[in-house]
Amino acid sequence: MTELVAAQLVVNSRMIYFGWTPADPDAVAALVPAGLKPTPNRQVFMNQYVVDDPGQTSGFGAYSLTYLGPDLSGVDAPDGITPGRWWTHYFNSSPVVRDYAAARGVPATAGTTSIEVRGHRLVATTEADGVPVIRTTARVGRTGDAVNRGQLRYLTKLDGKLISGNYPFVAAPVDPFEVESLEFLDRDHPVYALRPADPLEVVWGFYSPRSSFAYPGGESVLD
Structure with missing residues (x-):
């Protein structure tokens, strides 16, 4: 495993994070590398977030992802x-x-993400x-006293080895929260393989205007 640089901290990002069942389960499964297995329902995750100010990070500066x-x-x-979770697409500004x-x-590539909230409507x-x-x-409400906390696990592949990373997070979710639609807009883009089933089935999710996390946390080579 190559030498790793210092971890980074991000605080109070605006984040919508949720999962769904896909329109083409076989296409999703085909994106998972040898040595790993998709879930039985082939569910997909997505995180769209914005870091508005350089002061919200320990060294990354402002960005969207x-x-x-x-x-x-x-x-x-x-x-x-x-x-x-296995990253197949990663659009970073x-x-x-x-x-x-x-x-x-x-698999980091160039891209931008915007999050606009007007009243109870988020786009x-x-x-x-x-x-x-x-x-x-999505339809969103206000943050209350609830807090989501824990650690997520992401898998990547580096120098032919599967790498496991733990990412601690703390987020204040809004209530109510409901994803009303999820549109994959370009049929010719490879990300279209992850489009949702119709009707949309969201299996979990939240929106938080104050989501903080370490990036990355502990990492190790997966046996």
Whole structure:
């Protein structure tokens, strides 16, 4: 495993994070590498978030990001419940963050994410090469006293080895929260393989205007 640089801290990002069942389960399964297994329902995760100010990070600066991919079986997060996750797409606006992620085997490419909230309506749009490829519309409420906390587990491949990373997080979710639509806008883009089933079936999710996490946490080579 290559030498790793210091971990980074991000605080109070605006984040919508959820999962769904896909329209083409076989296409999703085909994106999972040998040595890993997708979940039985081939569910997909996606995180769209924005870091508005350089003061919210320990060294990354301001940036926006959308990442997504299949959930995995048999490599759960430290809580023993949340599935580990395999990145297939990672659209990041910052060259600094893209370089940092790519050094860990993340498929980092250029892209931007915007999140607009007007009243109770949230619209998150992901662009690649200046072209919108994903748009999420959700109904959101206000943050209360609830706090989501824990650690997520992401898998990457580096120098021919599978790398497991734990990512601690703390987020204040809004209530209510409901994903009303999820649109994959470009049939010719590879990310279209992860589009949702119709009707949309969201299996978990939240929106938080104050989501904080370490990036990355502990990492190890997967046996």
